[in-house]
Amino acid sequence: MAELPTNLRTELRTDLRTDLRTLVIVLGDQLDLDAAAFDGFDSAQDSVWMAEVLEESTHVLSSKQRTVMFLAAMRHFALALHGAGRPLRYTQLNAPENRGTLAAQLQDDIGALRPQQLVMTSPGDWRVLQSIKAAAAAAGLPLDVREDRHFYGSVREFAAHAKGRKALRMEYFYREQRKRHGVLMQDGKPMGGQWNFDADNREAFGAQGPGAVPPRHRVTPDAVTQQVIDWVNQHMANHPGALDSFAWPVTRTQALQSLASFVQQRLPLFGRYQDALWPGQPWLYHAHLSAALNLKLLNPREVVAAAEAAYHAGQAPLASVEGFIRQILGWREYVRGIYWTQMPTYADRNELGAQQDLPAWYWTGDTDMACLRDTITQTLEHGYAHHIQRLMVTGLYALLLGAQPQQVHAWYLAMYVDAVEWVELPNTLGMSQYADGGLMASKPYVATGKYIQRIGPHCKGCRYDPGERSGDTACPFTTLYWDFLMRHETRLARNPRMALQVKNVVRLSDAQKVAVQDRAAAIRRGEVGAGA
Numbered sequence: 001m002a003e004l005p006t007n008l009r010t011e012l013r014t015d016l017r018t019d020l021r022t023l024v025i026v027l028g029d030q031l032d033l034d035a036a037a038f039d040g041f042d043s044a045q046d047s048v049w050m051a052e053v054l055e056e057s058t059h060v061l062s063s064k065q066r067t068v069m070f071l072a073a074m075r076h077f078a079l080a081l082h083g084a085g086r087p088l089r090y091t092q093l094n095a096p097e098n099r100g101t102l103a104a105q106l107q108d109d110i111g112a113l114r115p116q117q118l119v120m121t122s123p124g125d126w127r128v129l130q131s132i133k134a135a136a137a138a139a140g141l142p143l144d145v146r147e148d149r150h151f152y153g154s155v156r157e158f159a160a161h162a163k164g165r166k167a168l169r170m171e172y173f174y175r176e177q178r179k180r181h182g183v184l185m186q187d188g189k190p191m192g193g194q195w196n197f198d199a200d201n202r203e204a205f206g207a208q209g210p211g212a213v214p215p216r217h218r219v220t221p222d223a224v225t226q227q228v229i230d231w232v233n234q235h236m237a238n239h240p241g242a243l244d245s246f247a248w249p250v251t252r253t254q255a256l257q258s259l260a261s262f263v264q265q266r267l268p269l270f271g272r273y274q275d276a277l278w279p280g281q282p283w284l285y286h287a288h289l290s291a292a293l294n295l296k297l298l299n300p301r302e303v304v305a306a307a308e309a310a311y312h313a314g315q316a317p318l319a320s321v322e323g324f325i326r327q328i329l330g331w332r333e334y335v336r337g338i339y340w341t342q343m344p345t346y347a348d349r350n351e352l353g354a355q356q357d358l359p360a361w362y363w364t365g366d367t368d369m370a371c372l373r374d375t376i377t378q379t380l381e382h383g384y385a386h387h388i389q390r391l392m393v394t395g396l397y398a399l400l401l402g403a404q405p406q407q408v409h410a411w412y413l414a415m416y417v418d419a420v421e422w423v424e425l426p427n428t429l430g431m432s433q434y435a436d437g438g439l440m441a442s443k444p445y446v447a448t449g450k451y452i453q454r455i456g457p458h459c460k461g462c463r464y465d466p467g468e469r470s471g472d473t474a475c476p477f478t479t480l481y482w483d484f485l486m487r488h489e490t491r492l493a494r495n496p497r498m499a500l501q502v503k504n505v506v507r508l509s510d511a512q513k514v515a516v517q518d519r520a521a522a523i524r525r526g527e528v529g530a531g532a
């Protein structure tokens with residue numbers, strides 16, 4: 001590994017000439033030497049531009065883990081560019097000349113380097129695309145935004161799939177993807193005769209617990225990463241979370257090692273325990289690859305190919321492999337399509353009219369609800385929670401409470417090492433909060449505390465009872481579930497997939513309804529749930 005120049009800008013700009021032909025803009029989630037933006041790159045005439053700017057860590061209060069993930073990966077990528085002989089203009093966060101926003105920094109550097117054109121790969125955030133377009137226009141420069149080849153399909157292809165459909169369902173999109181890309185297919189039919197093996201997946205661990213789970217693949221921070229950790233600890237002390245456990249892959253080589261370790265050690269049981277929870281066990285049988293994928297250290301095709309190869313080699317069962325591939329070839333591509341075909345208005349949607357503030361303890365984990373405390377504490381510690389924790393613990397509670405979706409979105413975008421808006425926003429607003437009114441999910445994912453009781457043992461160690469709907473020991477999830485059904489009864493009754501759940505409200509007496517409403521009001525006033 002090359003040594004980190006103390007100031008990447010000062011050290012690496014020596015390679016630069018002015019009067020460039022092309023300035024290639026690379027953002028913190030575009031760390032791929034083979035990205036489309038580099039097509040035709042000529043080191044004699046072109047240069048790369050990268051900048052660390054405070055705006056990206058403060059427009060939502062980015063957690064320490066997420067901030068270090070991005071900055072450390074960017075600095076390692078700068079070294080990779082250096083190694084590949086590609087001239088680079090890189091501005092560090094602490095550089096005195098740092099202008100604080102992408103647009104302002106770019107404008108300054110355009111002034112200094114005088115390129116004839118700007119090139120970039122399509123970014124993952126609508127806001128960032130607008131600000132770079134504005135900077136290019138202000139400088140009077142053409143901006144060539146190229147297709148992101150990282151994904152299996154283009155946004156245009158997704159739009160064609162979506163055209164004329166009232167609702168977008170992942171399952172149909174996924175089947176098309178399998179056929180188009182020939183993944184897990186045999187003679188034009190799905191491998192094993194089924195598209196989906198969920199019936200074989202999704203078990204809980206049982207009373208004996210998960211036993212010996214393979215340890216997380218840890219990457220010990222090198223000098224480059226450690227420098228970022230020290231800086232963030234010193235200058236972003238007020239940002240959420242901690243860095244003691246930081247061990248994420250921040251280079252392509254490390255990401256490939258993480259992939260290999262997942263395929264060997266966790267993939268065989270991925271499907272079976274995909275939805276399971278266990279206190280103090282954040283990693284279980286999940287891949288922990290989302291950040292590496294989203295920063296483009298890994299390509300989804302190589303991840304899918306590795307899983308498929310494990311199946312063919314008899315190292316992992318089809319149910320696990322199909323379940324895993326569906327997350328990447330299906331969900332990941334699908335949410336990207338939703339984002340880019342629905343933005344910018346998508347971010348403002350709030351179909352259920354939810355206006356409650358997100359409880360302050362979401363940012364600290366200081367709650368007496370065992371399942372939420374565990375999920376939020378591990379999120380602060382590692383910048384990670386697995387899907388069912390995000391959807392059915394923190395997401396479910398916010399939905400039932402009636403938290404304003406834009407506040408929920410800000411929380412998810414801030415907290416997770418893998419959070420980039422194109423993937424975080426549809427998952428939060430659409431799948432988790434039903435704020436798009438059913439564009440993405442056919443019904444709101446609502447459940448009582450009994451659902452959480454079924455998938456793990458948190459309720460045993462909790463002061464609340466998931467079976468109780470009202471009263472002092474009632475589980476807040478359960479109270480809020482009934483309150484949610486009552487508050488949205490008319491709308492939900494129109495949804496055939498919710499009709500049965502809504503019918504149960506009719507069975508409640510008036511006194512039972514009032515007891516639920518009183519308790520829900522106390523929860524919303526913050527009288528229940530806060531403080532361990």
Ligand SMILES: Cc1cc2nc3c(=O)[nH]c(=O)nc-3n(C[C@H](O)[C@H](O)[C@H](O)COP(=O)(O)OP(=O)(O)OC[C@H]3O[C@@H](n4cnc5c(N)ncnc54)[C@H](O)[C@@H]3O)c2cc1C
Pocket residue numbers: 285286287288289290291293294324327328331332333335385386387388390391395412413416418419420423424425427428431432
């Ligand atoms: C409210 C909410 C917010 C989320 N925010 C993000 C986010 O900011 N960034 C992010 O990458 N994922 C997000 N997800 C999706 C999912 O929870 C994470 O991708 C997953 O937990 C990452 O952990 P893993 O790598 O161990 O994934 P695994 O469970 O092992 O899955 C394998 C891979 O499949 C992909 N994947 C799985 N589920 C999804 C999904 N629903 N949408 C897109 N890709 C998926 C990821 O790339 C992941 O690495 C969110 C989900 C919810 C419910």
Ligand code: SF4
Pocket residue numbers: 369370371372448449450452453458459460462463464465466475476477
């Ligand atoms: S009782 Fe309710 S709050 Fe407590 S752990 Fe169970 S689901 Fe969570």
